[in-house]
Amino acid sequence: MLWQKGRRSDNVEDAGEGGGGGGPSFGGRGLGIGGIIILAILGMVFYKDPTALLGQGEPGAAPQQQTRSAPHQAASNDPQVDFVRAILGETEDTWGEIFAANGQTYERPKLVLFHGGVRTACGSASSAVGPFYCPGDHKVYLDLDFFQTMQQRFHSAGDFARAYVIAHEVGHHVQNLVGVFDKVSDARRRGARLEGATGLSVRQELQADCFAGVWANRSQQRQQWLQPGDVESALNAATAIGDDALQEQAQGRVVPDSFTHGTSAQRVKWFKTGLESGDIGKCNTFSGSI
Template sequence: MRWKGSRQSTNFEDRRGMSSGGKLALGGVGGIVVLLIGLFLGGDPQQLLQQLQPMGTQTSGPVEISAEETELTEFVRVILASTEDVWGTIYASAGEDFRPATLVLYRDGTQTGGCGMGASAYGPFYCPADEKVYIDLDFNDELRDRFGATGEFAMAYVLAHEVGHHIQKLTGAMDRVQAARQQLSETEYNRVQVMLELQADFYAGVWAHHANKQSEVHLEYDDIRDGMDAAAAVGDDRLQMQAQGRVVPEAFTHGTSEQRAYWFKKGYDTGDVNQGDTFSDPSLQ
């Protein structure tokens, strides 16, 4: 993919010199469960992040950033700018104003604006309370080494997925899912969470569809394949099998590898936001 020299988003906070000075202790659920939910990408940060309690104090000061991380920082800011261009155009075509999300880069841990304490172990996440996407760039190594998702576009997919959650915040879908929590059993709510996550994958595909025409980023066919591979790499079935050697469908919260790759590709193939109503799709009921 071609991105160097393209516009970098200014909706950006760099907190890498303000990481937690202590460790994070897990609350009411087992550590492995919290870790895996975080690595599924997205999750429900209002529920999950509050299960981490900070131990120690916040510290600030200069941090050492390698040339590789500097380039990755530029990359995610370019991708964020591309999502702003694409979604801004989509919203404008519907006669609406688009309110962009803010990207926060941090290390180890950071306080969110309403979703509790964020931790690197969760992987990237979106906090609807402050409309910010939080990423520790070390997750790029996780994508490559743990999940086998290679290529620059793997991280682009991750960011586009989190921006997809921001779109859900703007459309009200995320609030409706939250409101349904008290009326549904755990298994039923997990199924609705899957629909929410797959729609975010779809929105990531919609961005990829329009990126070449509506932003300075240029994608190629291999990039889309990398995106599908990244989506499949973080499927519930694959992660459960890695963690516990078996698959528990009723505990799925993000969808199978096949489902995640399918909805990303559907978004890319159609580019039509109206084709992404996962909540009404018969196959997900």
Template sequence: MKWQGRRESGNLEDRRGMSGGKVVAGGGIIGVIILLITMFGGQEAQNLVPVIEQFNQQQNTQTTERELTAEEIETGKFVDALLTDNEDVWNKIFKENGMTYKEPNLVLFTGQVETACGGATSASGPFYCPGDQKVYMDMGFFAELKSKFGAKGGDFAVAYVVAHEIGHHVQTLMGTSGKVRQMQQGMSEAEANKLSVALELQADFYAGVWTHHNEKVNQMLEPGDIEEALSAAHAVGDDAIQKKMQGHVVPDSFTHGTSEQRMYWFNKGFKTGDITEGNTFEKIK
């Protein structure tokens, strides 16, 4: 992916090299592994929770500080460029549709972090907190995405995840997230899960929309980039995660969508670039 030469966003908070404080499980793309099982998996799946928690246990709970490495500094510049590109695209799309885009902050952290949604650890994976309208990312997630869940990795896998989480911010600004949460009240578990899936797939669609528009302006894509995004989308499908963690799938417990669905909606956003084509609530492929 070509990303050098962008302006600085001004909305990046780099908290890496600092750790400590309360450790509480959070939510995000990989956080579905624990949250899906504890909330929706049933008694059989509940038995897997201790194994998964041990699998992702954070060892350092003492407050420490260290200097960032040269590689970490370069990574920070890369994430800043992604944030900048997302700002440019969504400011333009919102303006064209008579709306105002409020730019979110993106927080890079190591180990654990406190947010308006509570504390979170690296095991949560990247996530968006509507309480403070910030995206939180521990970059160690991407190594695990590749080593434990079979994704190809690469810089555009990072771009896809950033764009997906900012897609959740777009949903917050448009009121979609709030409406979904209201609709879920009083629903059966299976029906509420279907709405959660639609919300996540729409964020994948928005990631594709961002890719479409950013490519037009910056010609960022290199051979293999889209494949990296699709590989990441495939790796974090509910069915892929459940097969990996428990050997079988429970469709009624899905909260993020299957690998096929996630790839489909990212591709649709990438090919159309049209936010009106992303009604995942009407028809989930």
């Protein structure tokens, strides 16, 4: 992937070591080693809100009142940071164009880099959660060590696979802006099921995958930066992080009732739907079968 072609975003921040937060806790609830292991399994799948993993609040919930250290702009001389800035810049340009075509203005999210742990409007998170989006402060959070984890644990290497991770989280930001988070919260309050093979969480995550594919399509049209093998690397990443693949790896069996993100086949399907069409209208995962 010729990512160097991308425009660098100025919205990448560095929260530093620990991100201003203490030990790993969510919504005031501390985690023992068992909880950390569970989060390492579930959180590595790019969950949209770390508080939801432990039932602390809902997607789109109001920010918690807490003291947080202010991140500062990330150094641009680190190749990994430069990569993140380039990908985020391309998401800004893509979604800016799509929103403008629909008579709206796109709000660019901040992407906060941290190491070990970080405090957010959604609570405190450890790196075990993996990359995530907090609807309370409209920020994406990423520990760059996760990219190494992708390669070592999920055998997902390649710049485009890493770009998919960022684009997926930005997809959650887009959902937040257009009201998907609020609608999911409303449906949940009315009794709709969040977990499960056809639950709201799976549908929301698959839509973020589709939005990531839309971004990939549009950015390729502008930059012509994909190289042979890039698409396959992203599809391999989507396959590795399916609920069924992760559960089989972790416990030797698959439990569809506990799905939160969709199967490997579903994640590949919806990413390819966005990638091949470049049309957000094709990303309605909340209607019909998925």
